[in-house]
Amino acid sequence: GAGVSQSPRYKVAKRGQDVALRCDPISGHVSLFWYQQALGQGPEFLTYFQNEAQLDKSGLPSDRFFAERPEGSVSTLKIQRTQQEDSAVYLCASSLGIAGSTDTQYFGPGTRLTVL
């Protein structure tokens, strides 16, 4: 079946521009996560949704970062006034969301953001 998809796969932005990154989770997955992966590092948690509710945004590095999942399916991560330090791969992951246990997270291919 279809896995997690993300678009665009690559994005080049000039410093100060706003960008929007899209994530399509696996159909029926309740939970959705955003991670940031810097070059040569492991993914770092940004934010988590259960259906349309954003339950944890403790990893968002600044108020320039905003995420939404208005209908509990597709999610968008928006970065305002991009800075060079925002350059990274942004990974989306989804999981079933079965209560009582930590589910397997399935990752998308990521969006590589380069800020010039």
Added chain:
Amino acid sequence: GENVEQHPSTLSVQEGDSAVIKCTYSDSASNYFPWYKQELGKRPQLIIDIRSNVGEKKDQRIAVTLNKTAKHFSLHITETQPEDSAVYFCAANPATGANSKLTFGKGITLSVRP
């Protein structure tokens, strides 16, 4: 918060040999420990995971062992093949309960020499 460390940072083995990658974690409440494989430019893919109610899990050439007392877990790959070459990440959930975020280690680059 949870801290996950991996060592070594790089590992090179001869094809057919075994590889062992170790991870330590800091939060004794963690109860889920996945391993992901990431090839260059590709998405992380789950290869095996273990929960805290078992000490070992095996899937063909891959096994994971967990030592809760020492707070470390290890990935074992036997009969390595060139296609096993990739970056391997361990992770732990820093809180129990449903759908916890994952804290990842920095990754280990495994090279299998043909």
